[in-house]
Structures are given as structure tokens and as C-alpha cells.
Amino acid sequence: MRIRKHSLFAFCVVIAVTVVLSLGVWVGLDRAVDRVTKNEAESRAAHWTQYFYQNLGNLEGLIRSGKPTETQAKLIDAAVQFGDVFRFKVFRPDGTVALVSDEYRFINEGHTLSEVNEKALAVFQTGTSDITTYDGRLKDNRPDTYVEAYVQITDGADQKIGVVEVYLDQTNMAANLRSGFSWIAYALPFLCALIYLVPSLAFLKKGAIANAEKARAERLSKYDVLTGLYNRRSFTLFVEKFFGGNGDDTKPVGMIFIDIDDFKQVNDSYGHEGGDAFLRATARAIEDQLPADGIASRFGGDEFVVCLPGVSKEQLNAIAEKILAAVSNGIEYKGKTIVGHVSAGTHLAAGSQDIEDVLHAADIAMYKAKESGKNTVTSYTCDMEQELKERQRIEKLLRQAVDGTGLELHYQPINASDSKAILGFEALLRLQSEDGTIIGPDQFIPLAEKLGLIKPIGNWVLEEAISNAKSWPEHMFVSVNLSPVQFEPQDLPSMVANLLEKYEFPAKRLELEVTESLLMGDDGSVHKQLEALKEMGISIAMDDFGTGYSSLSYLWKYKFDKLKIDRSFVLGYENDSETLKKIIETIVVLGHGIGMEVTAEGVENDTHIDALAHMDFDQLQGFYFGQPMDANEAARVISADTLNTIQRQIAAGIEPEQNVA
Ligand code: C2E
Ligand code: CA
Ligand code: CA
Secondary structure, three states: HHHHHHHHHHHHHHHHHHHHHHHHHHHHHHHHHHHHHHHHHHHHHHHHHHHHHHOOOOHHHHHOOOOOOOHHHHHHHHHHOOOOOOEEEEEOOOOOOEEEEEOOOOOOOOOOOOOOOOOHHHHHOOOOOOEEEEEOOOOOOOOOEEEEEEEEEEOOOOOOEEEEEEEEHHHEEEHHHHHHHHHHHHHHHHHHHHHHHHHHHHHHHHHHHHHHHHHHHHHHEEEOOOOOEHHHHHHHHHHHHHHHOOOOOOOOOOEEEEEEHEEEEEHHHHHHHHHHHHHHHHHHHHHHHHHOOEEEEEEOOEEEEEEEEEOOOHHHHHHHHHHHHHHHOOEEEOEEOOOOOOEEEEEEEEOOOHHHHHHHHHHHHHHHHHHOOOEEEEEOOOOHHHHHHHHHHHHHHHHHHOOOOOOEEEEEEEEOOOOEEEEEEEEEEEOOOOOEEOHHHHHHHHHHOOOHHHHHHHHHHHHHHHHOOOOOOOOEEEEOOOHHHHHHHOHHHHHHHHHHHHOOOOOHEEEEOOOOHHHHOOOOOOHHHHHHHHHHHHEEEEEEOOOOOOOHHHHHHHHHEEEEEEEHHOOOOOOOHHHHHHHHHHHHHHHHHOOOEEEEEOEEEEEEEEHHHOOOOEEOOOOOOOOOOOOOOOOHHHHHHHHHHHHHHHHHHOOOOOOOO
């Protein structure tokens, strides 16, 4: 508002100065015309006076008598026709009138006017002509512009004899001058405009543009350009009044944190324009569900936050649910329908709470909503905070672990189903916290995948497993678990090949375990990498079989070397033995049928051993044979197992094998 007032003031000043300048030019021109007219008149009057004196004959006599002779009278009548002179008066040296050109015939003989004309007297005494211009437009018998010129009359010997007042018609002269000067009169204001007004206006325009830019920048700093909602900064500033020192505990305030589910997919499928359209539609869907005092903002990316003062918990969650439903309606975009969803976290805060804590709580609840399957509303509870802290703690440890710091591999034996001898070990990763306690992989592997840290960590695991297994007996293999994320850069086969070469570790002693999730949505690159690994002689095992889709198509498409039946089958065996038994038997037969070895996981006790005894498993794995153990313990177990095997072989009258270390 202030900016506009300033501009208006500056504009008025510019206009006023231009008008004053233009008026000045007009007045100046008028004066110039007057000046030139007077000069011209003076010169004409002087010439005329000379002519008059020379031709009249005995002007001195006329001045004295005031009565012209007949000849003089004729000449007087002729003189008013000459040189634009339309009238004249002759004065005596004392300033009294001797003759008036258009009145002398009516004046009695010898009679003269006795009053003194001051101007005529002064001109007689000083010799300086007196010239005055008159506007005759409103006077009878007068031209539009005329001059009264008092000029001294001198005789042949330069003796002053009187004064003549000559009336000169200067109308044409002034008009000609004016029209001659008129182009200047018109051109000058234009010139003024050019050299003053135009730059001033340009300056003002620049100012106006700068003001508009400033206003735009202000708008941008306050609102999100894409959706028109408040941006994070202005939203936080705006709702701060409900919280902390400004807040009132008797008036709870609702906060909803909203995040679009799998927004990357929307962008990938419909391009950034489609993504933008969906963001705008989400903003509208949110706004449409809010009461009049609800405040919505786009926090950045695909995150939105809503503040609802004075709502109950039920109202808060109901609004969040309505937002979810409205977004799920989808939008029409370029003839297609974009269907997308959002997850929302809600928190009903006390007014005394700090705004950052309130936002944080709603954010945690939103994460919880994502974890529990997305497209859902979750309310904040205190234990979520603990969970988040734990996650942050693990994240910190993981970031330090990228070079192996705090990482440890444990090894769980995998035994032969018949002889029960150890055939190899599965490498299972552990993360050590600052206080020395061990964190299990289920707690940190998904987070490492999300944070993009699984690749360096996975590489460390492979190298550590290979370098350790190198010291084991040559018939023993090591099995390493791989995350689907490790297949994304497509350099896994070359990376593994380098490690095998570095440690001179035979490929056939390395087994890689993958899960079904790796194969879902494979565009061929996973298949290619698995083939390359197999070609090196590495064994590929399908892990946790029976838990996911257990799609049979994967089994023939990818040609695994081993099938590891998930431990839930064995562990659940006791509850529904007959059905489960049939399923397990079928899987074993199926695996063998397509040339795979089959391993049972989760073998914990004698019951399991007995139940599995008459099934045709190749390998067994579980706590019954050993918990995952560190490398030193694994070395001791290997020694003991070797001894056992030798003893068994001797007892059975078999020559002990050479390769049993
Ligand atoms: P998994 O591949 O199925 O590994 C076997 C898990 O079952 C291990 O848990 C092991 O301790 C546990 N287990 C073994 N025998 C028994 C038993 O008789 N009863 C029961 N109840 N559990 C048994 P752990 O070590 O916590 O590993 C969990 C999962 O973490 C693994 O499941 C694997 O998917 C993943 N994981 C472990 N290490 C790595 C790794 O280096 N990289 C990747 N990407 N994932 C890993
Ligand atoms: Ca495994
Ligand atoms: Ca498994």
C-alpha cells in the first residue's frame, strides 16, 4: 500500500513539473513575441516620424498652431494609411496635444487640448521612445494587436521640436511571429516530455515493475506456487499463535501430516506434469474438507500439513479420513485417470506444546500409517516416539557402519539331513550398538535399504564371509543373503567375481540367497545377473520359500540350485501336522523334480527332526544344530564336527575322508 502511495506521489510530481515547464515555455514565447513586436514597432514609428517630418513641411508651425494647412491636412490623412499607422497624435514640448490625426477636423481653429501627457513629456525630455503593446480585441476601432509608440520629433539640425504618438497596427506582425514560433511552442513541451517526462515515466515504470516483483517475491515467500497453499515457513509462522507460550491448554489443536503414497510412481507413470496435476488435486481435496478456520499448507515435495484449531479427536480423524477418501477419487489427466492415495498421521495437541513437537508427533504418526500399509490414518501415541528414537539411533549406527564399523557376521551351520554333518554356514549380519548390545538384521536391514546404505554394507558382508570361509574345510560352503537393492546397480556379478579372485575362493563354495521379492517386477536385469553368477559356478538359493507368493513360475524361470523352505512351515508343524506335512512333502518333491536341493529352516528340536526324518530333505538348518555364532565359535564348532564325523566314519567302518580338516 505504501509502495503505491509513493508511486502515485512521484507520478504527480513528474506531471506537475512537466506542466510547469510547458507553461514556462508558453509564457517565455509570449514575452519573446511581445519583445520582437515592440522593437519592430519602435523602428517603424521612428521611420514614420522621419517621413512625416520630411513630407509635412513646417511641422514646427503645426505644433505651435495645432491647425494644419490644407496641404498638411491631406498629408495627415495620407499618413494614417502608411506603414500600418492608423492614428497618431502630435505633442508640444510641454506635453500638451497639438494634433490628433482623426480628430483635428472637429477641433475649433487654433484650439488645442491643454492637459499634459506625462509620457509625451518624458519622451521629449529624455529622447527615449515609449512603446506599449495593447490588446485591441475588445475595443472599437482598434486592431487586435496594436502599439502606441511615443517618439521624439527632431528637425534637420537634430533639434527636438515635439513628440509624436504613433498607433501601429501590429496584428499581422504578431500573428506571423506567433505562427512562426508556434512549432517551438508545440515542439518544446514534446521536447520536455522527451528529455524529462519519458525518462521519468520509464523510471516510474521501472519502479512499478520493481514493486510488482517485490509483491511477487512476497507472494512466493508466503505461498506454494504450485498449489497456492501456505508454504512451510509461512504456515509455521501462522499457526505458532496456537502453540507454546501463545497457546491455551483448554483449547486443543489438531494437526494432520499428509504424505502421498508412492508419489514417485505417479511421476514415473505420468511425468512431472502429471505429478504436478496430482499435487494440485491433492491440495484442493485437502482444502475442500476443511472447516472455515482450518489452515492447509504444502510442506514441500509430496507432504502437506493441516492445522485445525478447536477440534475434538473424533473430528480430527474424521477430517483426515475424508481427505483420504477425496484424494482416492483420483483425477482426470490428459484423458487418463490418475489414481493415487495418501497416508495421514494425526495428533491432537495441547496448546502449551511446542509447535515443532506437535509437527514431529503428526509426522511420526504418518510414518506409522505408511508402515501399516499406506492409504490409512494413524493417530499419534507416545510409544511411537520411542520407536522413532530407536530408528534414529540405528540410522546413526548404520551411517557409521558403511566401512564395516560395528558390523559383525555370525554363522549358522547348515547340516546334512542324513549324516547331520555340517555342510556349510549361513552368514547372518549383526550390528553392534555403542553399549555393546547386538541389533538383529530384521531391525536394520530394511532401514539400510531405505537409506541407500545396503550396497556398501552388503559388499562388506560378502568380503567378510568369503575371507572367513576361506579358512574352513574345503567342502564347506558359505551362504550369503542378498537384498534386492544390491541388484540395482547391476555390478553385482563383477563385484563378486573380484572378491572370489582376491581371496582365491572357489565359486562353488559360495551360495547366494535371494527372496521372491527380488524377482517380482524384474525387467530382465535381475535374471541376467543371476545367470551370470550361476555361470561363475556360484549356487543360488531361493530363501524363505512358502512365505510370499511362492509363484511356481519363478522356480522354472530362474532355475535355482536350492530351495530353502521357510521356518514357519517347520515351526507350525506341531499345530496342523497332517496338512503341513503334505505341503512340505510336496514342495520337497517339486524341488527335487526340477533339480534343486531342498533345505528345511527352523529345525529347533527332536520333534522337528523326527517329523522331517522320513522326508527327503537334503539339508537342515536351525537352533537344533546351532545358533548363529561368531567366527571363532564357528571355527571351534567346525573342529568338533570334523572330529565327530571322523568318529562316526570309524564306527561305521568307513575310511575317513581326506578333505575333512
Ligand atoms: P533368514 O535368511 O531367513 O535367516 C535365518 C533367520 O532365522 C536368522 O535370523 C536366524 O537366526 C533365524 N533362525 C535360524 N534358525 C532358527 C530356528 O531354529 N528357529 C528360529 N525361530 N529362528 C531361526 P536373523 O539372523 O535374525 O536374520 C533375519 C533375517 O535377516 C534373515 O533371514 C535374512 O533375511 C536377513 N539377513 C541376515 N543377514 C543378512 C545380510 O547379510 N544381508 C541381507 N540382505 N539380509 C540379511
Ligand atoms: Ca537366508
Ligand atoms: Ca530363510
